[in-house]
Amino acid sequence: MPSDTLGFESHDHSSCVVAALETAERQCKESKAQLTPVRRRVLEILLESHAAMGAYDVLARLDAEGLGSKPPVAYRALGFLVDQGFVHRIERLNAFIACTHPGASHDPAFMICRECGLVAEAQAANLALQQAAADSGFLLEQTVIEAEGLCPACQTTGATA
Amino acid sequence: MPSDTLGFESHDHSSCVVAALETAERQCKESKAQLTPVRRRVLEILLESHAAMGAYDVLARLDAEGLGSKPPVAYRALGFLVDQGFVHRIERLNAFIACTHPGASHDPAFMICRECGLVAEAQAANLALQQAAADSGFLLEQTVIEAEGLCPACQTTGATA
DNA sequence: TTGACCTTGTGATGTTATAACATACACAAT
DNA sequence: ATTGTGTATGTTATAACATCACAAGGTCAA
Numbered sequence: 001m002p003s004d005t006l007g008f009e010s011h012d013h014s015s016c017v018v019a020a021l022e023t024a025e026r027q028c029k030e031s032k033a034q035l036t037p038v039r040r041r042v043l044e045i046l047l048e049s050h051a052a053m054g055a056y057d058v059l060a061r062l063d064a065e066g067l068g069s070k071p072p073v074a075y076r077a078l079g080f081l082v083d084q085g086f087v088h089r090i091e092r093l094n095a096f097i098a099c100t101h102p103g104a105s106h107d108p109a110f111m112i113c114r115e116c117g118l119v120a121e122a123q124a125a126n127l128a129l130q131q132a133a134a135d136s137g138f139l140l141e142q143t144v145i146e147a148e149g150l151c152p153a154c155q156t157t158g159a160t161a
Numbered sequence: 162m163p164s165d166t167l168g169f170e171s172h173d174h175s176s177c178v179v180a181a182l183e184t185a186e187r188q189c190k191e192s193k194a195q196l197t198p199v200r201r202r203v204l205e206i207l208l209e210s211h212a213a214m215g216a217y218d219v220l221a222r223l224d225a226e227g228l229g230s231k232p233p234v235a236y237r238a239l240g241f242l243v244d245q246g247f248v249h250r251i252e253r254l255n256a257f258i259a260c261t262h263p264g265a266s267h268d269p270a271f272m273i274c275r276e277c278g279l280v281a282e283a284q285a286a287n288l289a290l291q292q293a294a295a296d297s298g299f300l301l302e303q304t305v306i307e308a309e310g311l312c313p314a315c316q317t318t319g320a321t322a
Numbered sequence: 323t324t325g326a327c328c329t330t331g332t333g334a335t336g337t338t339a340t341a342a343c344a345t346a347c348a349c350a351a352t
Numbered sequence: 353a354t355t356g357t358g359t360a361t362g363t364t365a366t367a368a369c370a371t372c373a374c375a376a377g378g379t380c381a382a
Contacts, residue, residue, distance in 0.1 A: 008297060008298070008299065009297070091252040091253050091305065091307070092252050092305050109287070109289075109290050109293065111290075111293070111294060111297070111299045111301070113299075114302070120297060120299065122290070122293040122297075123289075123293075124287060124289035124290040124292075124293050125289060126270070126285060126287045126289065126290070126306060127288065127289065128270075128284075128285035128286060128287065128288065129270050129272075129283065129285040129287070129306060129308060131285075132270065132272070132283040132284075132285050133272060133308065133310070136169060136170070136272070136281060136283075136313070137169070137312075137313035137316075138169065138272045138274075138281065138308070138310055138311070138312055138313065139310045139311040139312075139316050140272070140308050140310045141275070141308075141309055141310040141311070142308065142309045142310070143306070143307070143308040143309075144252070144253055144305060144306070144307040144308070144309075145287060145290060145304070145305070145306050146252070146304070146305040147290060147294065147299070147301050147302075147303065147304040147305070148302055148303045148304075148305075149294070149299055149300045149301045149302040149303070150299070150300040150302070151298075151299055151300075152297070152298035152299065155298075155300050
């Protein structure tokens with residue numbers, strides 16, 4: 001089966017960015033959420049690459065652009081975007097990444113390249129985990145699935161490094 | 162199929178602790194790793210409950226017992242125990258928990274009760290993720306699988322809280 | 323007894339995240 | 353116009369998590 005991973009393959013990134021922004025705008029209009037300048041700019045910054053950025057890296061960008069200099073500014077915008085599903089938090093990295101499946105149902109899994117930092121998002125519900133939860137009576141509300149390894153490019157260039 | 166989750170069921174905790182310590186001692190002997198007093202004590206502290214503890218909580222215990230007061234003491238011991246596979250790090254909580262499957266092959270998944278903090282460890286390899294990785298050429302080295310929700314006890318007591 | 327290696331002690335610092343309180347702005351009800 | 357309400361932002365301070373760098377002790381074998 002073909003994967004729906006927006007993975008490590010090259011792609012038309014500018015259209016990918018535009019699509020994500022349009023989706024965000026539409027969804028905010030529908031849900032009467034406000035995609036304010038700071039929030040929109042943070043989403044744009046994260047969309048620039050398919051790598052995860054720390055909150056303070058985002059903040060540095062905002063600061064350089066005169067949009068805010070204190071941690072809560074970045075954390076609030078990121079929190080909003082995560083709540084809306086436009087951005088995901090990568091627990092493993094304490095960092096954030098723009099969602100590459102705008103609008104899709106969300107129980108995302110991530111593949112993180114430890115060499116170049118690129119992160120691919122896949123849909124990969126964990127059936128075994130759901131089974132284990134059902135078996136033990138655990139009410140499963142949210143799952144974090146994050147894999148670390150080497151992307152195709154870094155496997156060939158860096159050898160084992 | 163019966164789950165091999167050491168889950169939220171009640172169990173003979175003291176024998177569970179003893180077994181884990183014995184396994185750790187045996188494995189250290191085999192691999193010539195040193196289970197020093199600090200390291201052993203940290204493992205014991207984590208074994209006291211099936212909840213995750215922050216590094217600084219562990220450190221506070223060490224300090225109270227005269228075993229060390231500076232962060233690196235705790236982080237070094239925890240790092241050692243994680244390397245040996247006796248302890249797992251829970252990324253979602255920035256915290257640590259004793260392994261409940263001593264000696265077992267390790268690609269653990271966790272179910273975290275957001276109410277009481279209890280954490281159950283299950284073996285739940287994510288086949289869909291492995292498939293997605295294979296599809297996109299990603300070399301999967303390590304996976305983080307952490308679910309958050311409500312344990313059986315907290316579902317009944319707290320209602321929806 | 324020297325050197326290599328591992329472990330621990332400690333001060334300083336770096337990184338990530340939130341609490342708490344004040345201000346501003348939009349919009350509706352009076 | 354003014355007051356109330358809700359949402360978003362600005363700012364200070366601090367909490368919480370983690371590592372660096374360097375000194376000192378212990379063990380063991382050459």
